[in-house]
Each structure stands twice: as structure tokens, then as C-alpha cells.
Amino acid sequence: MNGADRLCDTLLASGIDVCFANPGTSEMHFVAALDRKPAMRCVLALFEGVATGAADGYGRMAGRPAATLLHTGPGLANGLANLHNARRARTPLVNIVGDHATYHLGFDAPLTSDIDSLARSMSSFVRRATGPDDVGPAAEATIAAAIERPGVATLILPSDAAWGSVTTDGDARPARIASPPRVEEARIAELASALAAAGGRAGLLLAGTAPRGTALEMAGRIAAKTGARLFEEVLNGRSERGVDRVPLERIPYPIAQATAALADLTLLVLVGAREPVAFFAYPGKPSRLLPAGCDVATLVEADDDIPDALERLADRLGARQSSPRRPDAVPMPAMPSGPLNEDAVSIIAAAVLPEQAIVVDEGLTSGRRFYALSAQGPQHDYMMCTGGAIGTGMPLSVGAAIACPDRKVVTLQADGSGMYTLQALWTAAREKLDVVVIVFANRAYAILRLEMGNVGVTGFGHNADRMLRLDEPALDWVSLAHGMGVEAARAETCERFADLYRSAVVRKGPFLIEAVI
């Protein structure tokens, strides 16, 4: 048995049986080991950003990590942007990076780079296997780190550690995972009093695993009992939404709207979240979003036992039997007709949303109305670009579809960000994933047009215009999808879009709709 086999066995023993991979020469022993482990599902990505984004989507939906397999420093570099999103989503993710053989590093061969530094920038844990016998312990530690403090844990695997013989006896051991810490009772008591006192001027901000399952339900009861408002972050990792679920207010992206939404608060309780701040700085605008004098208190950190803390808080408030609020019945607009526009796409997509869909929203400026309309629709999960590193939509969808093969993934994809990782379409085709991609083809970096105004720039000349428009030439998403084996069609009217979308959500396999808006 070599180190690569030991790594595979340790992953499998720890319940990690999906690997999103783009291997190279230094990873060939790991590939050979995977070949001997049919229980490991290997999913090839044609670009590393697809592999890491898919592992993020998988981890968000499965609640347990997938592994990646990346090739040395440049391969890791290509995956970093979506690892950044994963670390911001606190997704458990075991990121495996192959490296040169240990004795070869000193020669500074062309592919050599500082993998450890690259990894640390987007990982909460980095470990380099020192040799074949260290692969098992290093893998166990990496897996434990990814799960215990949910996030990106990186294992660097030198090729001689992969190909060398393991001399320690026994089978691979599963990683030992410590239970998440429980919040001290004193803090629960303190915040129960504070919430009771603040009433409707208190808010709870839910992030990480908080906007799901028991935690979400308990937050709803606490809110019903105390009058507190419930918020989620502007870009959430995964929220459970729809009929019979507790609705959350999303903190708006524009600073003026965000500060207005939070203006009445005297207390914000953080539940797996950090204090909300502006996404970007703008001249003369604040970085902090909360009003002066608003207290900020942490109920529970993202690494702690969030459902437990909320249950105990509900108990202490006598809120266990309260009836949480349910989504307001917003009247669904009539089905639109005529030339397609952004709002029409949102209305149609929300009106025909399948039961238990997984919605991946990287629509950016487009599709914002979908969020409001889908709140009262069928139950669904909602995932966003948590770290603001664009190019996450289609990779997240790939991973979510692999984690949940019986559910439909609906991807709201801006065209500019979609171009970052369009190679994800090929993986969707190869794996026959049940993903509908709606590309909002506005043929511009529309968000930057807005942001130029926000930073005080008015008017566009030749150079700026060329930097913000994508229409010369226009991208043809139908051809791009066909090029990667994904069926696709273009819609320029509401009727056509509705036809395509209705059929796409009931058929199996990937389909892309280019919505020209």
C-alpha cells in the first residue's frame, strides 16, 4: 500500500466519497489509487475553478465535505477564487493539492511555486504530508479540520508521499470529529433577557447553518415570542425557503437600503454570523451598516453548535411552542408576455419553480425579483456567491446536483460571471446532471455600471465603455453550451422563455436557456 491508497482509504473511511478533480502528472499515483477504489466517485472538471466551486456546492448541500484534487501551485491558484467563496460560506471542503516530490523541490523546476502560502490565503487549515507514513494522520487531521470548524482545509501531497510505501500497520482510520462546542448557559440567559427587553427593535442575523432546519425553525419561534426580526446576509451560503418555512429579511446590497433596513435596531444578535458591513467602501459612505448605539452580541459562533444554542434560547424564552411567522402571501404577478426582460424571467422562473428545487443565484443585477417571489413558493434551498468572487454559479450547481441527484437545480446566472467558469457546463453534460441554467444575457457588466455611479463616476467614454460592455461581439450562449455537450436554446420573448423553462424543469439532464434581456 502506498500513500495515495492510504489517502483514498482515509477519505472513504471518513465518509468522503466524491472527488472533484483536475489532476496532473504529480497526482498520477493518486489517480491510480482512485482507480482501485470504485466507491470513490471521481468527477472531472476541465478547469480547477469548476472543481473547487463544485466541491463548495456539494458541501453546502450534503453537509459533509467533498474532496478536490488539484495540480501543484498553478492548479491551486486556478481554484482559489471558488475556495474563497467556500471559506466565506463556511463549507466543509477537503482540498487536496499535489506537489513535486520532496527531494525535487530544491531544484525549483518550472512548475514549482509556494503552494503553502497560496493555500493559506483561502484555507483555515493547511497541512503538508511529510512522507507516506504521514499521509494517513495528515488526511485525518485535514478532514477533521474541514468538518469541526467548517471551512476549507488543504492537504498538500508531495508525489513521493503518494508513491512511497506505507509501513505502518492496520487499515485506514476515519478522522475523529469532535462535537461542536456548546454555548455557555450564561450567554443564553443574557441574550434571552436582552431580546425580551428590545422587543421589535432587536434582530437576529442568521448565517452558516443557521438558516436551515431546526435552527431556522427555532429562530422563527424566538422571533414570534419576542418580536425580534430575522435577517440573513446579503450573500448567503444556503438558506431553506418557501412555504411553511420561516422567512428571513435579506440585508440589501446597496448601503442606503441596508442602513435603512437596519435603522430601527437597538440590538443585533449574531447567530453564526459577523456584524454586517458594506460589501465595498465608497467615498463618503459608511463601512458599518448598523445604526449608532445598536448593540451587537454574539449568541453563537459559526463553529459552535448552532441548533443547540437556538433551542436553549427558545426554551429560556418560553418560545418552544410559539408559532413562527410564515411567508407573506405576495400576489404572484400575471404571467408576462411580449419581449423578455429581467423581471419577466424572475416571474416565470418563480411561478414554475419545481418542488424542492435548489436555486443557485449568481444573477447579480438580474433576477432580484425572483428572491421576493419565491419566498412563498414551493420549498427550496437558495445558494449565493458568498465571497463575491464571481464565477461560482454553474460550479455550485454541478456540486449541488451531485449531492442531491433527486432534486432539480435552477441556476440564475449573469452572463459576465458565467463566462468565468463556463467549463462547468461540460461536467454537467458528462455527469448528466439535472441542472437548468438561465443565463441573463444583458451583455454587459451591468453591476459595474451601477457601481461607477456609486463611486461618484458619471458618464462613460470610449475606454470605460469598452470595459463594461460585452456586446461586441455578443456572446452566443447557445453555441457555447452546444460546444460542451449541453442542450440549449435562446429566448427573446416571455412566451418562448416560459415554454423552454417549463419543459426544462420537467426533463432530466442539463439544459441552458439564454434569456436575452
Add this chain to the structure above:
Amino acid sequence: MNGADRLCDTLLASGIDVCFANPGTSEMHFVAALDRKPAMRCVLALFEGVATGAADGYGRMAGRPAATLLHTGPGLANGLANLHNARRARTPLVNIVGDHATYHLGFDAPLTSDIDSLARSMSSFVRRATGPDDVGPAAEATIAAAIERPGVATLILPSDAAWGSVTTDGDARPARIASPPRVEEARIAELASALAAAGGRAGLLLAGTAPRGTALEMAGRIAAKTGARLFEEVLNGRSERGVDRVPLERIPYPIAQATAALADLTLLVLVGAREPVAFFAYPGKPSRLLPAGCDVATLVEADDDIPDALERLADRLGARQSSPRRPDAVPMPAMPSGPLNEDAVSIIAAAVLPEQAIVVDEGLTSGRRFYALSAQGPQHDYMMCTGGAIGTGMPLSVGAAIACPDRKVVTLQADGSGMYTLQALWTAAREKLDVVVIVFANRAYAILRLEMGNVGVTGFGHNADRMLRLDEPALDWVSLAHGMGVEAARAETCERFADLYRSAVVRKGPFLIEAVI
């Protein structure tokens, strides 16, 4: 005047007038400044790896830096792989990365990451502008660093440094560039003696700017006088080749071939190069390629004045008037016919190579015969994936075409690596660049099949096979190119390929040929 204007002015004053950009919100003031500087050519890339690879191609051909403009840590991360290739090619490149406003960093907003660490991994110089008044000095220092010790120099531009007012008087200053150091005469004398003594068992290894112009010609005369052999690295940054130029032996990639090629040497003189080593380590194979007992001596470092050192060495050897060797007349094979294969593509592409073409070779396993056949063909420049970070071919071509608008760029592109940065096609279409891309569509990571054998792995099962094949589904490069506005056609026979290639090299604008092999 704000900091962003000062940066643009400093770039222009220093002769940097091309910027490959993919900006975001934190760069909007720089975009606005570019808008006020029509002398700056802004080239939009739809992915940062295209921007950095294009800046590499531009720098290699122009001999002076282009600027990039990237958006915070994730944007930089997306560009790192091609910055890695640029640093290995020692390409002068001014890499500009926007960041949050200084005062906003402490809030750890979603897009925040450790830009400085990310940049250092692939840069020889990193500087962060501390405020508007520091932008000019920081830009001057960055530009000087990129040129004086040719490589990637990174300037981090916080958005408040960009939007804040410059209070220092006067116009922007050009960066002051020190002349490259001259090699000491004692070293010249020592190596002249050593070369004379070693005769035909000596070699010179030329890298950086050495395989070009006067340096190349002088190396040829030294070789003619002393009998020394002339080598270039397995993956060179840019070599000048073809009729009436000094031919170089390329060190082979496979270790056995490389050690055989170097086996007779008793002396290797490094000219802007480092000692050749194996690209990867393999079990039981050496990392060093030179025979035991071969002396290694550095004539001149990559940052020194290479042409000067070779001229003086030639003088000392009395080689100034020697007649250097010219390419051997290898008989050109007959034009092939019938089903297309890799060799046939090479033969046809070499036979019809335009005068003064720029050849970008990321064919990897494909097209190797082209290198041999083109040695005696029309004069051309030859660029490769210096750092082994794949996904460089089409971006290099974009940059080379912008640097040399009157020359035809012929890109030999493997399909697997082409998928990494296929967004480059869109930039080629938008800028109407004179690039012919030949995609070797073998529908596999063929190099990894070879490498599995090299690392001692034989036989492929399901998981390995799925990781190395790209044929399920097959990529349709004609559709992919059309999706980005590039004309394209597929060839499955030699006749069809020859027809397409002949017409592509005489027309203007980008064209892609999918060569199914």
C-alpha cells in the same frame, strides 16, 4: 488629480500604453481615469487568466511591459497561473490589483483576502500604495522592478488611494530604469578559457532574452569558433528561429532523452538560464539532467546585460567574424493526405508558415514535429508555456497579436489546456486580432496517459479513464469559437486542414481550426 489619474499618467510616461483588464467595483476610479487617457489601450478580458497571459505574450514580444488590471484577491488568484508562466519566462509585466479602501479592510468584508501573500507567490516585487500621494512613487518603483529584473511586479491599489486627491505638485514622472549590470571581465576571461578547452564537449544554455537578436548571433559565433553546442530550455519564453538564424537544440522533456542529449558534456555555460532539471520527479529517475562531472558555470544572469556578455566573450575568443551554423536543410515531407493526424497537422502548418509569424506552442503532446520542421522555414518567433501552468496558449497569442499587429500569430493549442482559458477567443474577436488557432482535438489529457506510464502506473480502470478522457461528451470547438464571435471550422482530413489553414493565414482576423486527430 486623483491617485488613479496619477497611476495612468505614470504608466504612460514610462511607455506603458496597453492595459489588459478585468476590473471590478474597487477599480472603478482607475477605469474612470483610463477613460480620460485615450493614449492607453484598454483590452478587456472575460477572465483574469486571459488578461495576465495576454500581458505575458505582449511583454515577451514587445520587450516592454503591459499593465494588467485585476479585481482584489480572487481576481488576482484567477490570474496567478499565467503570472507564474510570465515569471518563469522573465517577462516584464506590471500587475495592478485593486483592493478595498484601506479603512475598510479591517471589517473583513466578503471580498477581503490576503492579496499581498497571493501576489508574492508569483511576483518578484510587490508594493501597496499607502495613499494618493504614494501612488506615483509606488508606480515608478513597480515599473522599474518589472523592467530592471525582468519579471512580474505587482502594485496593489487600495480604492481610497485611487480616488483620493494627489497633493504633490508636478506631472507624473517616468520610472527611472537602471541599465542591466555588466558581467565582470574576469568571468568572461575564465569562461573563454574553459570553452576553448572543452571544445565540442561544452554547451551554452540560452534562456531569457538570450535566444534572440545580437545575443543569439553572438552565441552562434562562439559555437562556431569553439565547437560548443547551443541549447535552449525545454519550454522557452521566446526564441527567434528560422532561415539565417542560429539553430538551438531544445533540451527534451522526457528524462531519458534529456540525459542522453546532454551525456557528452563536460561543461555547461548558463546564459540567462539555470541548470536544467527534470520537469517532474519520477520514482527512481534523477532530478538532475547533466552527467556526473559536468561543470556548470554561469556566464551571465538573466537580469544582467546578456548581449554585452556574449559580445565580449566572442571578442575574447576571437569569434566575432566566425560564421555561425545555420539550420540544417531537413527535407520537408510531402504534403500528407487522407485522414488527419498530429504529424500531418505539423507538416502542413510548418510548410505554409507565413513570414515573420509568431508561433505560440501549447500543443503539449501534439505538434512536436512542427518544431523540427519549422527550424529551416521562414523566420519566426516561438513561444511556449514556460512555467508548465497550462492555459497559456490563446492568452499569449492575444498579447502577441496586440504587440505585433503586422505579424500573423499561429497558435498550436492542445484541447485540454485550451479549455482553461478559452475566453481568450472573445478578446481576439473583439480586438480583431490576427490569430490562427489550431486546436489539436485528441479529446484526451494525452500527456497524462504518457505520464501514468512514466510514474510506473500501467492499465486504466473506470476512474482513471474518466479523469484522462475528454470525449464524453466531445468538445465542439467550432461551436465554442462561434459562441465567442470567432470564425471557425473543423478538419478531419489533411486536404480539408490544408485548405482551411492556407486561407486562414492569408486572411485578417481570428480563425480557429479544430483539427480532429
